[in-house]
Amino acid sequence: xxxxxxxxxxxxxxxxxxxxxxxxxTFKVIGGILxxxxxxxxxxxxxxxxxEGSLVRWTLEYEKLNVxxxxxxxxxxxxxxxxKDMDAHLTHE
Numbered sequence: 148x149x150x151x152x153x154x155x156x157x158x159x160x161x162x163x164x165x166x167x168x169x170x171x172x173t174f175k176v177i178g179g180i181l182x183x184x185x186x187x188x189x190x191x192x193x194x195x196x197x198x199e200g201s202l203v204r205w206t207l208e209y210e211k212l213n214v215x216x217x218x219x220x221x222x223x224x225x226x227x228x229x230x231k232d233m234d235a236h237l238t239h240e
Contacts, residue, residue, distance in 0.1 A: 159176070159177055159178040159179055160174045160175065160176055160177060160190075161174060161175055161177045162174045163175055163189070169193060170193055170194045170195065170196070170201075171191060171192065171193035171194075172191070172192050172193075173189065173190070173191045174189070174190055175187070175188065175189045175190075176188040176189070176190075181222070184211070184212060184216060184219075185209045185210060185211055185212060185219070186209075186210040186211070186212055187208075187209060187210045188207070188208070188209040188219070188222075189207075189208040189209070190205065190206070190207055190208075190222075190226070191205070191206040191208070192204070192205050192206075192226070193206075200234075200237075200238075203230050205223070205226040205227075205230070207219060207222055207223060207226070
């Protein structure tokens with residue numbers, strides 16, 4: 148479960164697939180305020196080894212409740228921030 152500072156649940160998730168061969172993880176949102184904005188929301192994260200590190204690709208698949216609703220830039224920014232935090236942690240071990 149991921150929470151906002153005010154205690155609201157942004158999302159709860161369910162892991163759909165772990166692919167060790169392709170270094171990927173797929174999970175879907177099953178609760179929280181994201182489902183007040185989207186009919187469905189799925190994240191796929193894949194790490195591809197490159198040199199001494201890895202390249203990380205996030206794919207966000209979602210269906211908006213209303214066609215006029217904004218794109219999910221906030222969740223994309225969250226994924227980018229999470230990746231940067233993991234990189235900082237792993238490169239300073």
